Amino acid sequence: MAKSKKEVVVLGAGLAGLASAHELAKAGYKVRVYEMFDFIGGLAATIRKGEFAFDTGPHRWFAKSDFVNNWMLDLMKGEIKSVKRLTRIYFDNKYFFYPIKISNALLGIGPIKAFMAIFDYGVYRIRARVLKPKIVSLEDGFVNQFGRTLYNTFFKRYSEKLWGRPNTQISADWAGQRTRGFNLLTVVKDSLFKSKKIVSFVDEFQYPEKGVGRIAEKLAEEVEKMGGKIYLNAKAVSFNANGKNKMTGVEIEVKGKRIMETADFYINTIPLPHLIKFMNPKAPKEIIKESETLKFRSEVQVALFIKKTNITPDVWIYVHSKEISFMRFMEMDNWSNVLSPKGTTTLVFEVACNEDDETWNKSDKELIEMVKNDYIKEFKTIEQKDVLGGYVHRVPFEYPVYHIGYTDSLDKIKEFLDNFTNLQTIGRNGIFRYNNMDHSIEMGLYAAWNIIEGKRKHDPYLVNIEREYLEEKKL
Numbered sequence: 001m002a003k004s005k006k007e008v009v010v011l012g013a014g015l016a017g018l019a020s021a022h023e024l025a026k027a028g029y030k031v032r033v034y035e036m037f038d039f040i041g042g043l044a045a046t047i048r049k050g051e052f053a054f055d056t057g058p059h060r061w062f063a064k065s066d067f068v069n070n071w072m073l074d075l076m077k078g079e080i081k082s083v084k085r086l087t088r089i090y091f092d093n094k095y096f097f098y099p100i101k102i103s104n105a106l107l108g109i110g111p112i113k114a115f116m117a118i119f120d121y122g123v124y125r126i127r128a129r130v131l132k133p134k135i136v137s138l139e140d141g142f143v144n145q146f147g148r149t150l151y152n153t154f155f156k157r158y159s160e161k162l163w164g165r166p167n168t169q170i171s172a173d174w175a176g177q178r179t180r181g182f183n184l185l186t187v188v189k190d191s192l193f194k195s196k197k198i199v200s201f202v203d204e205f206q207y208p209e210k211g212v213g214r215i216a217e218k219l220a221e222e223v224e225k226m227g228g229k230i231y232l233n234a235k236a237v238s239f240n241a242n243g244k245n246k247m248t249g250v251e252i253e254v255k256g257k258r259i260m261e262t263a264d265f266y267i268n269t270i271p272l273p274h275l276i277k278f279m280n281p282k283a284p285k286e287i288i289k290e291s292e293t294l295k296f297r298s299e300v301q302v303a304l305f306i307k308k309t310n311i312t313p314d315v316w317i318y319v320h321s322k323e324i325s326f327m328r329f330m331e332m333d334n335w336s337n338v339l340s341p342k343g344t345t346t347l348v349f350e351v352a353c354n355e356d357d358e359t360w361n362k363s364d365k366e367l368i369e370m371v372k373n374d375y376i377k378e379f380k381t382i383e384q385k386d387v388l389g390g391y392v393h394r395v396p397f398e399y400p401v402y403h404i405g406y407t408d409s410l411d412k413i414k415e416f417l418d419n420f421t422n423l424q425t426i427g428r429n430g431i432f433r434y435n436n437m438d439h440s441i442e443m444g445l446y447a448a449w450n451i452i453e454g455k456r457k458h459d460p461y462l463v464n465i466e467r468e469y470l471e472e473k474k475l
């Protein structure tokens with residue numbers, strides 16, 4: 001096949017951008033990837049500090065699409081291992097399995113609350129069937145699915161800690177994408193007649209032995225081998241268009257200097273509101289206004305390097321209490337034992353915040369002290385002397401905030417961007433959708449195929465649209 005000499009600029013070196021770049025470089029396109037930070041992998045990176053390696057939050061691989069799953073296994077040949085999953089919720093000095101196991105949950109909350117939980121679960125299920133109530137907010141979604149007692153006990157505090165606002169202000173879409181609904185009758189039936197034709201992602205998952213960031217690193221290595229270029233510390237700051245239907249260039253800022261980069265095609269994975277905000281000529285006022293309603297929740301991740309191993313049996317633990325600064329933490333040696341020197345491990349704590357709020361602006365030292373003291377006081381599994389050091393990683397655009405009505409804004413923005421024939425926007429923040437890694441990769445492949453095939457046959461907007469969170473697939 002004759003190799004194409006067409007040029008493609010990809011904005012962002014996360015999994016979506018790198019998957020596109022990889023596919024295009026393989027097809028002979030001249031690809032340049034621009035990444036604002038000094039590392040690749042975006043939200044799914046592995047940070048290495050001395051002899052310690054840790055991920056930017058817990059990342060387990062599970063893909064419902066066989067195609068994407070095989071694509072990843074082929075890329076990562078020999079680097080993937082299976083990890084046993086235990087994840088729990090911690091509150092009121094107790095641990096509960098997550099995903100929720102109904103017997104464990106009911107026993108754990110005590111007989112009175114358990115009775116109330118079963119009773120109002122029943123009431124809400126009947127209500128859902130008979131009245132078919134309109135589900136608008138996250139609270140509506142959870143209560144409709146689980147009943148109010150289980151919602152108040154297991155979902156309310158965590159979600160509000162994550163979003164920093166009441167669940168009545170977040171769209172129910174998020175509940176559909178993050179929690180597997182359950183039906184008490186199905187739970188009983190499943191436990192009696194467990195189907196062998198179901199693959200569960202609950203108990204075990206795939207993971208690159210040297211950290212989740214290896215997926216992005218492997219992609220980048222291959223892109224560069226095939227002649228593609230990846231530029232770090234290179235931030236896209238303005239997007240030029242001919243005013244009608246074509247992108248004509250992207251201004252990239254490197255060390256304070258701006259350079260105009262041009263190409264035949266552009267693939268965007270940077271946050272959608274930023275793309276709109278910095279368009280030149282300006283996007284219509286209405287589109288700018290809609291894009292300004294799209295916000296991201298940020299996160300500070302604090303890694304503590306510990307002179308001890310297997311501090312918990314879990315891969316991660318959710319922490320509900322408002323008084324404890326972090327909402328979740330993970331223990332790296334339960335993922336892989338090659339990520340730190342023998343006899344040590346790394347605990348990674350996630351503290352949800354907004355960019356530029358009080359938490360975000362604390363110094364690294366303050367954040368390390370805050371998390372360390374909270375952990376030692378509450379969990380009592382390590383002492384001050386066990387902590388060898390710490391590291392802080394700030395993530396500005398971590399979670400797209402699904403405010404109520406966000407889809408109306410997205411539809412208008414999409415309609416506007418569809419006019420640009422040589423621009424595709426994809427990825428978790430580029431499309432403003434709560435993607436997992438496999439979704440972002442699939443979107444990346446679609447964008448590349450659309451360029452290679454010369455028509456937009458593969459619609460990234462159709463990826464990750466199931467309302468149910470996927471924890472298992474039928475064989």
Ligand SMILES: Cc1cc2nc3c(=O)[nH]c(=O)nc-3n(C[C@H](O)[C@H](O)[C@H](O)COP(=O)(O)OP(=O)(O)OC[C@H]3O[C@@H](n4cnc5c(N)ncnc54)[C@H](O)[C@@H]3O)c2cc1C
Nearest residue numbers: 012014015016036042043057059060236427428436437440
């Ligand atoms: C805490 C956490 C846990 C997760 N757990 C899982 C899990 O268990 N399983 C799973 O499958 N998925 C998980 N995910 C989701 C997964 O991380 C993402 O879906 C995926 O990494 C998104 O890739 P992306 O390329 O779409 O976006 P990103 O990773 O956000 O990539 C976009 C890139 O663009 C760069 N960028 C932004 N602005 C600019 C600019 N102006 N110029 C240049 N570059 C720019 C960013 O720095 C980034 O590198 C998790 C996510 C988080 C945050």
